[in-house]
Structure formats: C-alpha cells, structure tokens
Amino acid sequence: MAAQIYSGEKYASRRREISANLAKRPEFHDSKPLPFMTREEKILESSRKLTLISKHMNEIIDPSDKRELYHLNCEVLGIEGNPMALHGDMFIPALTAQASDEQQEKWLSRALRREIIGTYAQTELGHGTNLRKLETIATYDVDTQEFVLHTPQITALKWWPGNLGKSSNYAVVVALMIIKGKNYGPQTFMVPLRDEKTHQPLKGITIGDIGPKLAYNIVDNGFLGFDHYRIPRTNLLMRHTRVEPDGTFVKPPHAKINYSAMVHVRSYMITGQAIMLAYALTIATRYSSVRRQGQIDTTQPEVKVLEYQTQQHRLFPSIARAYAFVFAGAETVRLYERVLQEVETGNVSLMADLHALTSGLKSVVTHQTAQGIEQARMACGGHGYSQASYISEIFGVAVGGCTYEGENLVMLQQLARYLVKSAGLVQAGQSSKLGPLVAYLGAKSDSTSLIDRTPTPGFAEYVKTFQHIARKQTLKAAQKLFGFMEKGDTREVAWNKSTVELNRASRLHTRLYIVEAFVRRVEEVADPRLKEVLTDLLRLHVNYELLDVAAYALEDGFLSSSQLDYIREQLYFYLAKIRPNAVSLVDSWEFSDRELRSVLGRRDGNVYENLFAWAKASPLNKTDVLPSVDKYLKPLMESARASKL
Numbered sequence: 001m002a003a004q005i006y007s008g009e010k011y012a013s014r015r016r017e018i019s020a021n022l023a024k025r026p027e028f029h030d031s032k033p034l035p036f037m038t039r040e041e042k043i044l045e046s047s048r049k050l051t052l053i054s055k056h057m058n059e060i061i062d063p064s065d066k067r068e069l070y071h072l073n074c075e076v077l078g079i080e081g082n083p084m085a086l087h088g089d090m091f092i093p094a095l096t097a098q099a100s101d102e103q104q105e106k107w108l109s110r111a112l113r114r115e116i117i118g119t120y121a122q123t124e125l126g127h128g129t130n131l132r133k134l135e136t137i138a139t140y141d142v143d144t145q146e147f148v149l150h151t152p153q154i155t156a157l158k159w160w161p162g163n164l165g166k167s168s169n170y171a172v173v174v175a176l177m178i179i180k181g182k183n184y185g186p187q188t189f190m191v192p193l194r195d196e197k198t199h200q201p202l203k204g205i206t207i208g209d210i211g212p213k214l215a216y217n218i219v220d221n222g223f224l225g226f227d228h229y230r231i232p233r234t235n236l237l238m239r240h241t242r243v244e245p246d247g248t249f250v251k252p253p254h255a256k257i258n259y260s261a262m263v264h265v266r267s268y269m270i271t272g273q274a275i276m277l278a279y280a281l282t283i284a285t286r287y288s289s290v291r292r293q294g295q296i297d298t299t300q301p302e303v304k305v306l307e308y309q310t311q312q313h314r315l316f317p318s319i320a321r322a323y324a325f326v327f328a329g330a331e332t333v334r335l336y337e338r339v340l341q342e343v344e345t346g347n348v349s350l351m352a353d354l355h356a357l358t359s360g361l362k363s364v365v366t367h368q369t370a371q372g373i374e375q376a377r378m379a380c381g382g383h384g385y386s387q388a389s390y391i392s393e394i395f396g397v398a399v400g401g402c403t404y405e406g407e408n409l410v411m412l413q414q415l416a417r418y419l420v421k422s423a424g425l426v427q428a429g430q431s432s433k434l435g436p437l438v439a440y441l442g443a444k445s446d447s448t449s450l451i452d453r454t455p456t457p458g459f460a461e462y463v464k465t466f467q468h469i470a471r472k473q474t475l476k477a478a479q480k481l482f483g484f485m486e487k488g489d490t491r492e493v494a495w496n497k498s499t500v501e502l503n504r505a506s507r508l509h510t511r512l513y514i515v516e517a518f519v520r521r522v523e524e525v526a527d528p529r530l531k532e533v534l535t536d537l538l539r540l541h542v543n544y545e546l547l548d549v550a551a552y553a554l555e556d557g558f559l560s561s562s563q564l565d566y567i568r569e570q571l572y573f574y575l576a577k578i579r580p581n582a583v584s585l586v587d588s589w590e591f592s593d594r595e596l597r598s599v600l601g602r603r604d605g606n607v608y609e610n611l612f613a614w615a616k617a618s619p620l621n622k623t624d625v626l627p628s629v630d631k632y633l634k635p636l637m638e639s640a641r642a643s644k645l
C-alpha cells in the first residue's frame, strides 16, 4: 500500500531506508520535544539540524531527488518550517524558471550549494492578493542602467515572506516595474539584502521578523523596506522577460509567466497537505484503537473508541480523502513538470489548465485538510487538546495553506474564470473546443442517476452524478453572471454579484476531479488484495462526498430520496467494512514516531506511560514551587488569610 501512496515501490522503499538510516543518528533527532522549546530555541535547534543535513545529506539521500529530500526534511526538521524553507520551496524554483542561463550560472549554482540563502518576497503589508496593485516600485534609471527599488509608504513594506526576517541574505523580490514613466506591472528581481560576510542588512534596506504566528513559528516571516535601493539592470530575472539597456521592454510569451514560483508551490502543496492530513489521522486512528471508554454491549468490557460509528464517521472519510489527495497530488506534480518542460521550449498552451487545476485543488484540499485535522483532534478527546498529541501544531501549519499561495476564495475565482469561459463555449455550441478537464461540461446529462438502479452500481454512475452536479452548477452560475451583464452591469460588478455561486461551481468541479483521480488510481492497481481495500475506501469516499453535495442533485430530481437512502446505507456499510483495516490504512503511510512527534500517535500504543513521562518533562515541573507562586500567589493567599483573622 505504501507503494500506492508514494507512487511506486522505489520511493516507498527509499523512504524506509532513509528513516532507518536516521534512526541510527541521534544527532539528527530533536534534542527535546518541540512544544517545550521557545521560538528562539526552536530556530537554533532547526539551524543545528539544517547544518547537519547540509554536511551529511549525500550519505543519506540522493540530493537530486526532491522526494527524498522532502522525506529527510520531514523526519529531521518537521513541519514547523526551518530557516531555509523558502529557499527550497520558492527561491530556487523562481530562479530555475525565471532566471536566464547566465543568471542561473551566477546565482542558482550558489543557491544550490547553499552559499547564499534566499526567499520569495512578494506580499506587502497592504496587498497580497491583488498583485497588480503592489506598491514597491522598481524604477529604471537609463543613465546608470540600474533599477531603483523603493518603498513609498508603510503599506508598501514587504510583509510575510518566509525566512525574510532573519535568515535570508537574498530575495527574489516582486515589484512594479516603471520604465520612462510607464508601469509594466509586477516583475521579479534578484535582490541582495544582507552583507554576505557579516549578515548585516545592506544600506537602504530595513528588515526584520513579523512576530509569532498561529503556527509555523520556526520560520522567520519578515518585513522589508527599500530606501531608493539600487540594483543592476541585469538583476531583473530575464529568462522570459527582458529590459534592454536603453529601457526597451521585451514581452514574455505569456503574461503570467512570472507567477511560476506560486504555481510551483500550489502544485506540490497538494501532496504536502495530504501528508499532514494523514499525520493527524494516523495519530487519531491509532489512539482510538488504544483508548477504551464506554460499552456497546453492557455485558462486555469497555470498547476501543474506534468501535463507535460516530468515531468511524469522524475519521474514515478523512482517511479516504488523504488517499484521494495524495493521488490527485501526484497527477498535479506530473502536469506541473510537463508544463515546466514545455514552457522551456516556448509552448505555454497548458499554463491556463495548470493554473485552473491547481487554483481549485489548492483551495478544496487545504480546506478539507484543515477540517479533517480538526476532527482528528476532537476524536482524541481531551488528550487531543494537549500539545503532546501534536495535532494542534499540524492544524496550525496546514490551515496556513488556506491563505498562502492565494487566499482560497480568491483562487476558486481563478478556476471559475476558466469554467465560465468553458460554459461560454458550451452555450455557443462549441463544446468540441473544451479541454479534457472540462469536456464533461459539453456532454448531455441523463435525466436521472442510475445509482442503485443497476445490479452492482460501479463508479461510473457516481462519476456521472458528480459530473451532472458540477455541470449544472457551472452552467447556472455562468448564466447568472451573463444575466447580470445583459441587464447592464459591468462584467466586474456582475462577477461580484455571482461569486458565491461561481465559487460553488469551482468547488464541485474540483471535487469531481478528486473523485476521478481516485477512480483512475484504483483502476490501475493490479494486486487483488490492495485493489479490494482501495475499492472499499473509494466506495466510502464517493458515498460520503455525494451525500455532502446531494442537495444539488435532489433539487432537480436527478437523485431521488430513495437513492439518497441507498447512498447513506452504503456509507454506513463501508464504515463498518473498513474498520478492521483502519489502522493498517494509516500505518501504510509509514510515518516513523520521530516524524509524527506525537505521544498519542506512537506506533507501540504505549500512550499513558508516555503521556505521564512527557508531562513530567514539562519545563514547569523543573521545580516544585514556581517563582510566580513565591512572588504573587503566596503573598495573595497570605494576605487573604491575614484579613480573615
């Protein structure tokens, strides 16, 4: 099963080898539980481990394999980030996709060798979503052939970029490019921020950390201001866009090619989110098979809480989602790599499809992941609320994905633009022009679903029902938009009046895609035992998801209430059928205890003694009487007692 999850036996077994190798190297392990460390201690500890990784990486992994490096990082550094997180996630991808060969020679090779540390500085105090209104300006000075970077007001301060505050000495900075008074929109520049020897900020640069956040606190998200700060013309990233010495602007082959670092993260983060969801479910499912409370049969001993149907309903549909997300994530990465290669040859035709797909997936997957993790925390009762479970940290890190790389409701609108165009083609009788991701929009619907109307309903009937729902909502929402425009609203105003419905269409389209990705993968499985278990999980998934969106199919009679009852019964049937495999389904992700960092999620199930040991190790328990008691509580009680006398 691990080979299914990790798209092949080769990487699944490499993960095992890497984990086994690390188990023998105590210097790579956390020196104490992360929840007991201050933010400063965590950053120091993470930097220590990062240095070890840099030194010994070649003995443990093939550093050219992104997935091996990712696994090494998960084991050693964990999810709370590290001082070079953005260096790998965005700085290197930005240089790879946007720097010319000459620029790559100069900077990318140094970045890969870790001679310099970089980040991606785009978001500002006043603007994150609306990139066209960023306020940092890069004005071209023809005389000196330099760009002058400037922060004209407080809202123009870069704000949020990861590792900008304290760790990075370079950044790919996004600024509005002005040449001879003309605004050429957001462009990307390579900018030195700190002296390479002293690490002191360079003259003209104001820089620092933005303070603690909900989670992800090992990362020093930062602020950055420029005071008429000069960089050479050749620091504009010039793989696709160019500015000649005389200020002539040479257009890229696609207007949004500079957004590639964002598309990179959106493509990879689907897998990252699936893994975080699986972390939380591993912890909650294992704990639920250790925790005994209450009875189902009063003549029998207390049961494991995993026997309760409510607990199964809380956890198993999310287990199915984690599988669905990891399968969809693998497809997304493949498409991303293909588009990256095609763009190199000047073919930008798939950029819009990739952008639409990743915008939708990023939004739906992060939202459902956060919901699933929160349910996993509640499934652990009181102990879920303790940081010993580590689920609160996983939640905090994962939920950040709803905001970064484009706020979810904004990114759903990006997919909606694509869907509306496609709906326009359908309306114009040009369905043959629809791309493969939206071809279903042009198909004719059956009048009713055949779920429960055939002897053994296959997945095709479910897929058709999801297609019907997504098609109906897309065409309806587009019609609403067109209707407002026909009545005289501008497109923008009409769009704003239709966005809730448009975003619903985007979600339904994306949920259909996720179901289809799951079906595609299960169809490929050859081993009959694996196929049976994955088919059960997929059946749980389609019934659960369909029930969740059934209102759309009930309102036009595509599904009847008796079919809905059938879907419910199927759901309960598969909850019970999956129960014996539940622990194996989470164990199949093969997370080591080191990687999970959870007392509740331990593989050996020895939860209670380890919770007690963990509590005893709390810094508060170093002394029996705290200074706060000596200084305040004792005098308070003493004066209360004295006044009674």
Ligand SMILES: CC/C=C\C/C=C\C/C=C\C/C=C\C/C=C\C/C=C\CCC(=O)SCCNC(=O)CCNC(=O)[C@H](O)C(C)(C)COP(=O)(O)OP(=O)(O)OC[C@H]1O[C@@H](n2cnc3c(N)ncnc32)[C@H](O)[C@@H]1OP(=O)(O)O
Binding pocket: 066, 067, 070, 089, 090, 120, 122, 123, 128, 129, 130, 131, 132, 162, 256, 259, 260, 262, 263, 265, 268, 269, 271, 272, 273, 333, 351, 352, 355, 403, 404, 405, 406, 407, 410, 414, 417, 418
């Ligand atoms: C195999 C697995 C191995 C290992 C790895 C596994 C997992 C882990 C890996 C990865 C990392 C995971 C986590 C990372 C951790 C931490 C966080 C790190 C970083 C966070 C960083 C950031 O947040 S960076 C800042 C991000 N900011 C944003 O996302 C801003 C959002 N805003 C925008 O993107 C844009 O402003 C916009 C798209 C909303 C609007 O842009 P604009 O105004 O310019 O455009 P229009 O709306 O007018 O649209 C015009 C047309 O352009 C099309 N368009 C827009 N963008 C694109 C694009 N990128 N590509 C193609 N086309 C695009 C748009 O669709 C319009 O087209 P039309 O045809 O409709 O006109």
Ligand SMILES: Cc1cc2nc3c(=O)[nH]c(=O)nc-3n(C[C@H](O)[C@H](O)[C@H](O)COP(=O)(O)OP(=O)(O)OC[C@H]3O[C@@H](n4cnc5c(N)ncnc54)[C@H](O)[C@@H]3O)c2cc1C
Binding pocket: 086, 120, 121, 122, 123, 126, 127, 128, 129, 130, 159, 160, 161, 162, 216, 221, 400, 403, 404, 405, 406, 407, 408, 409, 410
């Ligand atoms: C953990 C974390 C890490 C980050 N790392 C980086 C980084 O490394 N580099 C970097 O540059 N940035 C980074 N960011 C910033 C991040 O990318 C932005 O915060 C994000 O893109 C959202 O933009 P915003 O903050 O401007 O939200 P806003 O746009 O202000 O969103 C506020 C609300 O307005 C709504 N809204 C905004 N525009 C529209 C619209 N057109 N239609 C309808 N509703 C709208 C949103 O849906 C939301 O409800 C990070 C953020 C976080 C949380």
